[in-house]
Amino acid sequence: MRKARAFLDGLVKWIERLGVVFLVLMVLLVFANAVSRYLFSFGLNQVEELSRFAFVWLAFLGSAVAYYRREHITIPFLRDRLKGGARRAVDALARLIITAAFILFLYSAWLYTMNTLTVKAHGTGIYMGFVSSASFVMAVCVLLMDAVSLLEAFFGAPGAAAGKEG
Secondary structure, three states: OHHHHHHHHHHHHHHHHHHHHHHHHHHHHHHHHHHHHHHHOOOOHHHHHHHHHHHHHHHHHHHHHHHHOOOOOOOOOOHHHOOHHHHHHHHHHHHHHHHHHHHHHHHHHHHHHHHOOOOEOOOOOOEHHHHHHHHHHHHHHHHHHHHHHHHHHHHOOOOHHHOOOO
8 A cells, every 4th residue: 555655646746746837837828928918019829828728737737636635625514523433434425426426527538538639729739639638637646546545445554544634
C-alpha cells in the first residue's frame, strides 16, 4: 500500500506542476491580450482561445488535486454527528456513490473526447479532443485515488484509509 500511496503522491505533485504551467500560461496570455487591446486596439482570438483551453485544463487538474486532499465541497452535517461503525458505514457508502458517479463520468468523458477528436477550434486549429480530454484525465486520476483508498481501507493498516481527512 505504501508504494501505491507514494505513486499517488508523486502523481499529485506532477499534476500540481502541470497546473502551475497552465496557470502561468493563462495569466500571460490574458495579460498579453489585454495589453494588445489597450495599446493597439485589437485582440487576438487565438490568444483568447488558448487561455480558455488552459483554464479548462487547470480546472480539471485542480479538481483532481482537491479530491486527493479531501478539500472538495462536503456537507459534514450527518457525518460529524456519527461515531464508530455508523460513521465508517456512511463514509463507505459515500465513497461507493462517488466512485460510481466517477465511473459514469469517466465513460461520458471518454465518449465526449472521442466525439471531439477530429473537431478543430476556430481560432487556433487545436483539436478539441485535446481540450475535452482534460475531463477524462481528471476522472482517471480520481478513480486511481479511490482505488488506492479502497485498498487501504480493506487491506491496509487501521486508519490508513482516512488519509488526509481531518
